[in-house]
Amino acid sequence: xxxxxxxxxxxxxxxxxxxxxxxxxxxxxxxxxxxxxxxxxxxxxxxxxxxxxxxxxxxxxxxxxxxxxxxxxxxxxxxxxxxxxxxxxxxxxxxxxxxxxxxxxxxxxxxxxxxxxxxxxxxxxxxxxxxxxxxxxxxxxxxxxxxxxxxxxxxxxxxxxxxxxxxxxxxxxxxxxxxxxxx
Amino acid sequence: xxxxxxxxxxxxxxxxxxxxxxxxxxxxxxxxxxxxxxxxxxxxxxxxxxxxxxxxxxxxxxxxxxxxxxxxxxxxxxxxxxxxxxxxxxxxxxxxxxxxxxxxxxxxxxxxxxxxxxxxxxxxxxxxxxxxxxxxxxxxxxxxxxxxxxxxxxxxxxxxxxxxxxxxxxxxxxxxxxxxxxxxxxxxxxxxxxxxxxxxxxxxx
Numbered sequence: 264x265x266x267x268x269x270x271x272x273x274x275x276x277x278x279x280x281x282x283x284x285x286x287x288x289x290x291x292x293x294x295x296x297x298x299x300x301x302x303x304x305x306x307x308x309x310x311x312x313x314x315x316x317x318x319x320x321x322x323x324x325x326x327x328x329x330x331x332x333x334x335x336x337x338x339x340x341x342x343x344x345x346x347x348x349x350x351x352x353x354x355x356x357x358x359x360x361x362x363x364x365x366x367x368x369x370x371x372x373x374x375x376x377x378x379x380x381x382x383x384x385x386x387x388x389x390x391x392x393x394x395x396x397x398x399x400x401x402x403x404x405x406x407x408x409x410x411x412x413x414x415x416x417x418x419x420x421x422x423x424x425x426x427x428x429x430x431x432x433x434x435x436x437x438x439x440x441x442x443x444x445x446x
Numbered sequence: 447x448x449x450x451x452x453x454x455x456x457x458x459x460x461x462x463x464x465x466x467x468x469x470x471x472x473x474x475x476x477x478x479x480x481x482x483x484x485x486x487x488x489x490x491x492x493x494x495x496x497x498x499x500x501x502x503x504x505x506x507x508x509x510x511x512x513x514x515x516x517x518x519x520x521x522x523x524x525x526x527x528x529x530x531x532x533x534x535x536x537x538x539x540x541x542x543x544x545x546x547x548x549x550x551x552x553x554x555x556x557x558x559x560x561x562x563x564x565x566x567x568x569x570x571x572x573x574x575x576x577x578x579x580x581x582x583x584x585x586x587x588x589x590x591x592x593x594x595x596x597x598x599x600x601x602x603x604x605x606x607x608x609x610x611x612x613x614x615x616x617x618x619x620x621x622x623x624x625x626x627x628x629x630x631x632x633x634x635x636x637x638x639x640x641x642x643x644x645x646x647x648x649x650x651x
Contacts, residue, residue: 275607275631275647276621277460288628387613395458401647403597405627411459417615418476421458426638433636433645437458437611 265374266393267363269383270301271410272432274400278407279380284317285407292400297427297434301396302330306373307366309359312338314379315352324348325378333369335362337382359385380408387414392439395421399433417442448579450572452586452593452605453511454620455480455642461617462590472527474617480610483642484508493537507637507644511606516582517575518542519568521592525561535559541578543571545592568595594624602649604634609643 271279272289281288308325310318315336318324325334328348335355342354355362359382366375377386386392397410425436454462457480464474473481484490488499489509499505518538520528525544528536532555536542539558546563553561564571575584586596596602607620630650637644 274628275645276624276627277619281628282626397458399645401631401633403621403624403627403629403631405624405629409460411613414459414613414615416465416475417613418457418479419613419615421611421613423611423638423643426636426643428633428636431633433633433643435609435643 265304265306265367265370265372267367267375267377267386267391268301268305269386269392269395270376270378271383271396272398272400273410274402274404274407276403276405277409277411278404279410280317280408281404282406286317286321286323288402288404289400292398292432293429295398295427295429295432295434297396297425297436298398301374301376302326304374305330305332305376306370307332308334308376308378309362309366309382310334310336310377311379311382312336313381319347324350325376330376332373333366335366335369337362360389360391363391380410380412383410384413387411387419387439390439390442394424394439395437397435397437399435401431401433448516448576448581449583449603450586450596450601451511451583452588452596452602453608454588454593454605455483455608455610456620457610457612457614457617459613459615460619460621461614462588462620463618464614465616465618467523467527467618469527469530472531476614477617479612479614483608483610483639493539495535495537502639503637504639504642504644507606507608507639511585514583515540515585516579518585518587519571519575519592519596520544520587521589521595522546523591524587524589527589532559541575543575543578545571545595568592568599568601572596572601590618590620590622593620594622597624597629597649600649600651604646604648606644606646609645611641611643
């Protein structure tokens with residue numbers, strides 16, 4: 264059974280996009296072996312409608328459209344599936360858990376990558392995420408869209424299972440430990 | 447040339463203390479988790495007047511950041527929260543300059559720690575700290591607002607983040623209101639300990 268992986272490049276101050284949804288800042292950093300491994304082992308992708316819209320607008324499809332796997336977009340409006348850039352996007356209307364379930368079924372033994380702050384937050388809160396993979400960039404963006412926001416009082420314990428460093432990026436892989444029931 | 451440095455234990459979601467921090471609960475709700483990696487280290491225990499503890503890589507990391515400190519600049523919130531815990535012999539053992547809005551007489555404690563209250567801003571506090579530190583470093587241990595002011599004013603040279611593998615969900619964010627960036631950093635060291643990842647950065651000016 265594949266895992267559900269939250270995957271993002273994040274500035275040291277916690278942003279995955281700069282002001283006005285800017286994603287250009289990410290491209291000055293090089294990819295690394297951990298990113299390659301995650302992409303190789305991805306069997307399906309789940310993203311929010313907003314992330315989908317921004318991807319289309321900026322002509323930056325998930326993983327540069329190099330990972331040819333089913334894509335599930337969580338949305339409020341019914342839409343026919345679309346094929347864009349060799350990727351097939353299916354629109355899922357009944358919430359994050361259902362979209363994750365569909366993506367897991369589509370991924371088979373491979374993993375599900377979750378992209379976009381809002382969906383990632385919902386996955387964490389609903390305890391649907393098995394791992395978090397972050398490429399930590401050496402920059403303070405100051406403003407933008409935070410990856411870890413609106414989580415509410417938790418805590419969620421993690422275990423760092425892997426670290427890879429390149430000249431600039433620090434890639435960290437965490438296992439999400441299952442929460443004990445609060446007493 | 448002496449450096450201006452900072453060391454902070456931060457959760458993966460960016461908090462250096464939990465919610466509802468106060469002098470009674472200096473690290474806020476659940477915030478003790480962020481300092482858990484420190485309490486059993488020999489190098490942390492010694493300046494706190496405690497004996498024993500582990501002498502491992504984490505202990506060296508803490509010792510390194512503490513060893514070359516000649517003066518400290520801290521925020522008022524950290525002082526207010528810390529003062530009741532520190533007692534008569536605070537763990538700094540050097541002159542401490544507290545960013546403050548109120549006039550208050552200098553406080554002389556045991557073990558070399560003095561608290562001087564500076565009302566005219568970070569640059570002035572830093573100038574006084576540099577003078578006191580000589581060729582040793584000036585350390586900015588917190589709170590978040592003080593570190594943010596140093597970053598925003600371009601006065602911080604290096605910072606070490608001790609990244610703790612937990613999501614607190616709520617609390618005091620380290621990187622808040624530093625203004626529109628980007629501020630470029632250069633990672634100068636990574637140490638992967640089992641319970642914490644030490645990330646050291648130089649701030650590119």
